[in-house]
Structure formats: C-alpha cells, structure tokens
Amino acid sequence: MGDTRFDTLIHAPVRLRICGLLRQAERIDFAVLRDALGVSDATLSKHVKTLASAGYVSSGRAASSDRHDARQITWLSLTAAGREAFDAHVRALREIAGLPG
Template sequence: MTGQGSHPRHGLVDVIHAPVRLSIVAALAGLEKAEFRFLRDTIEVSDSLLSKHLTTLEAAGYVQIVKAGTGRRPRTWVSLTPAGRTAFDAYTESLKKIIDAGN
C-alpha cells in the first residue's frame, strides 16, 4: 500500500462509507436487483435522499439504474455492478480487520 498506512481503515472506500450509501450497498448485496420504492422503504429514507446517494454510487460505477415503464407507473430498478460488489466485499473485509484488531 504505497502512500497509505497499514491500518485496515485505509481499505474503507469513502464512496461506500457514508451511512446511507453503506445501507444501500448492503441492501443490494443480497439481491439481484431492487425496485426503488422497496429500497427506499427498506433503508428508511426519502425519495430525494435515495436519489442523491444512488447518483453518487452510479457515478462511481457501483450501481446500475434501469428505468422500465410497466403499466401506468414507471419503475426504477437498482442493482450492484461487479465493481460495486467487489468494493463492498473489500469494505466489509476492512471492517472485519478493524474489529479483529481491537480484540
């Protein structure tokens, strides 16, 4: 790790580290995809806050957002990309190392 210390906190990805974004990525980790409203209700945030954080995750390449018109109401589907899954796995591994270092 050139330029970084050896403490496991250096493995925490800033994009994921924000509580709402961590909640989004964690919720998506166990799913193939999730509908916007389901995700909003699961992590208990407003539409606008979820949209803001999804935009950040999408810009980082961590989520894919697909809008599909079904019936009268268009639906928005969100899924983790392979890069997002890799980043989340690395993030959780860093958290485990931090916790284990304290024991």
Template sequence: MTAGRAPAFNEVIHAPLRLRICGLLRSVDELEFSVVRDALAIDDAKLSKHIKVLTDAGFVSLRKERSASRADSRRLTWVKLTPVGSTAVEAHLAALTAIANGADFDALPGQA
C-alpha cells in the first residue's frame, strides 16, 4: 500500500492524463500551469479540461497571481492538490499497487 492508505480506486484520478497531473503534483506544494503543460507535452486546452475535472471533484485547487516578470497584466495560474485530492491520490495508488500484487479487485474498498 502507498503511505498506509486504504486502497480506493478512483475513476476521476485514473484517466491517464489526470493520473499524470496528480503524479506531478503529489510531491510539490504547487506547480505553475505552464510547467505542468510542458512536463506532460500537451496543449493548454487539454490541460485545462483535465484540471477542471479534478477541480470539480475537489482534488485540485487553482491560484492566480500577476506575473512579476511581465509588463502586461497576464496572470500566472498555480495548480496544487487539495488535502482531499492528496488523500484520494494516495488511496488510488494503493489500489493500483494492490491490483498489481494480485488483490481481488472486487474486495477493494470504494468499489461498487
């Protein structure tokens, strides 16, 4: 199991790009939107779509701030896992580990 969390498979997190977003965010306080975009090699629209799903689920929060290095009023968007999101990611990773180790998928908590 990951970090002692009870396994709980999460369909929202499991989508490949959302899982990768959560993977990037789980070990940092927050990342700037463009850093996430570039790390995943995707466009702004695709990243925005997946971040919206994670935000709507309460797993990610956004913070906007004015860029000190720019003369215009463009704002930077910072992305971070919420405490609920962090718990859900760790539980999902625990579920994936349990599945990889041969656990009975139907016996995992959080399964309907």
C-alpha cells in the first residue's frame, strides 16, 4: 500500500470529482466528463489544466469511431502519478473520517 497524503490540489470539489471519475476508466471524453460533472467547458478546462500542470492528468486528441466527420475528441486520463496521488488522498480522507484504509 502506498503512502497516505492529503492533497490540497486534488481536494477542490470539482478536481476531486474529475479524479474520481477518471480513476474508474482508462480515459474519458472531455464532453462526457463535462456533462457528468454538470460544469461548463471553461470550468472543466481550467481544472484539467491545473491537474495537468501537476502531472496528474493527461489529454490527447483522437478521432472517434462514433463520428462521421473529421473532428477529433479530447480524451482525458489520469497519469500514473495522478492515480497514486488520488489514491493517497482518498486514504487520507478515510483516515480523517476514522474509516478503515
């Protein structure tokens, strides 16, 4: 088991939810994540940029088999460092709440 570390960068509510959703999937389409969170493009972009600057989230553009035009989808995913930081943060929250690890 890794360390337990409260991460103030992840703890902001929208960023915590971004990391939580991304932790459950290999990658998520920007628009799907935006809709799941109920935030604007600008809000999601701002938080993704913060997480990406910390090395927690990566993004890439790729075509989608669901699309019949040339537009590409922005895919978001947690990096290995992002997964480690999120997992450590969740352990810290559980510790604060007095819950088992």
